[in-house]
Amino acid sequence: MAEHTESYVYGPVPSRRLGRSLGVDLIPFKVCSFDCIYCQLGPTTTKTAERGDYAPVDKVVEDVAAALDRCARPNYITLAGSGEPTLHLYLDEVTLRIKKLSDIPVVLLTNGSLFYREDVRHDAALADVVLPSLDAPNAELFQQINRPSEEISFDQYLSGLIQFRREYPGQIWLEVFLVKGINDSEEHVAEFNQRIEHIRPDRIHLNTAVRPTTDERPLRVSAKDMARLCKMFGPQASVVAPSDTTPPPGEFAATRETVAAMLRRRPCTLADVANGLGVHPNEAIKHIEGLVACGDIVTEHRDGETYYCARE
Numbered sequence: 462m463a464e465h466t467e468s469y470v471y472g473p474v475p476s477r478r479l480g481r482s483l484g485v486d487l488i489p490f491k492v493c494s495f496d497c498i499y500c501q502l503g504p505t506t507t508k509t510a511e512r513g514d515y516a517p518v519d520k521v522v523e524d525v526a527a528a529l530d531r532c533a534r535p536n537y538i539t540l541a542g543s544g545e546p547t548l549h550l551y552l553d554e555v556t557l558r559i560k561k562l563s564d565i566p567v568v569l570l571t572n573g574s575l576f577y578r579e580d581v582r583h584d585a586a587l588a589d590v591v592l593p594s595l596d597a598p599n600a601e602l603f604q605q606i607n608r609p610s611e612e613i614s615f616d617q618y619l620s621g622l623i624q625f626r627r628e629y630p631g632q633i634w635l636e637v638f639l640v641k642g643i644n645d646s647e648e649h650v651a652e653f654n655q656r657i658e659h660i661r662p663d664r665i666h667l668n669t670a671v672r673p674t675t676d677e678r679p680l681r682v683s684a685k686d687m688a689r690l691c692k693m694f695g696p697q698a699s700v701v702a703p704s705d706t707t708p709p710p711g712e713f714a715a716t717r718e719t720v721a722a723m724l725r726r727r728p729c730t731l732a733d734v735a736n737g738l739g740v741h742p743n744e745a746i747k748h749i750e751g752l753v754a755c756g757d758i759v760t761e762h763r764d765g766e767t768y769y770c771a772r773e
Contacts, residue, residue: 469516470524471542471726473535474737477701478592478634478666479568483528483535484726485559486542487516487549494545494574496608497596499640499670499680501727502543510575510612512550522558529563532739538563540588541570543726548575552584566590574613576621586629593622594636595660598652602644623659635662636701639669639682639690650693657694665698667691671763681764720748721771724758728768 469486476482489507492515496505525538538559540546546569549555560567566589573593575581585591597603600615609618626633637653639645644653657665667687670680682690687700720734729737735745749769752758761768 468524468528469521470528471723472528472737473532473739474723474726474733476537476539477668477671478636479539480536482537482539482568483525483532483565484542485521485525485538485540485555486726487521487540487546487552487555488542488544489515490543492544492548493572494548494610494613495572497572497638498606498608499638505608508608508610509548510610512548512575512581514550516549516555518551518554518558521555522562525559526562529565535565537568537590538565539568539570541568545572545574547571547581547585552581553587556584556587560587560589568592572607573622573625574607574609574618576625577613577617578621582621582625582628585625586631588631590632590634591625591629592634592636592666593625594638595619595622595653595656596638596640597644598649598656602649606638606640606643619656619659626661632664633660633662634664634666635660636666636668637694639667639687640680641669641682645682645686645690647690647693650690654694662697665694666701667694667698668701717748717751720745721752721757724752724769725771728761728770730766730768734769 471484471486473481473483491502491505492507492509493505494510496508540556546552556567568590569585569588570592571585596606603609603615603618635657669682669687691698691700719738723729723734723737731742731746731749734749735742738745753760757772758769759772761770
């Protein structure tokens with residue numbers, strides 16, 4: 462395995478579902494079992510359902526420990542990042558060793574695509590909270606929206622989520638990503654509810670495209686329609702709202718490289734960068750302007766917001 466010089470940990474970043482989240486990136490960029498049309502990180506370059514020995518466990522744990530020493534306490538430590546974390550062959554060891562570092566809850570952010578495998582369900586169950594996704598209520602939309610690895614069928618995917626609920630006593634917060642004109646009709650919601658009844662999540666988080674995606678079509682469902690559809694999903698459902706969690710000023714000093722590293726993970730607004738790195742917006746914008754000037758990042762505009770994105 463080639464030497465990895467960057468940290469496997471990023472943030473804390475402002476998360477719309479988790480507040481201040483310390484992210485742990487276990488998988489190389491865009492190695493995933495899905496190639497979702499709404500992904501903010503771009504197309505999947507390595508689509509696979511095969512688990513592998515990716516990020517070295519010792520280095521991951523070392524990076525988490527260092528991050529916890531330097532920053533104020535995050536709300537969660539989140540196993541997520543640039544690909545599908547359950548593809549990591551030693552997810553169980555990573556989770557257990559991170560949990561020994563502190564009492565901060567460990568969250569697994571996953572597409573749930575590999576839950577049909579017993580070993581993956583075992584590893585995932587070690588997390589304190591599991592956030593899987595269900596973006597399609599049927600096989601046709603599953604192919605259209607998630608574009609899974611050929612080894613994964615919709616029936617496998619759905620049965621894995623149902624079986625995980627039977628085995629896992631912890632919290633499951635199910636994300637349903639609504640895509641304009643594709644899975645956002647009332648008929649689709651009724652079909653979703655039939656599936657969700659068997660998954661029995663503790664919460665349902667409704668999401669839609671907020672940051673720029675690689676798909677050229679407008680994918681965002683309006684706030685008005687999201688609120689209307691949310692009522693149809695029932696009392697467990699809520700619409701994911703932007704985070705207003707701000708870390709204490711001066712938590713750690715931002716540099717041009719820390720800003721660039723954050724934007725390589727995902728597109729962000731100025732407020733996202735400032736809140737995630739714990740600096741004043743005036744400090745953050747100096748680094749952003751420098752990165753724009755040298756061509757390392759580009760700007761995109763959506764719904765009155767300016768997002769900064771790493772140049773491909």
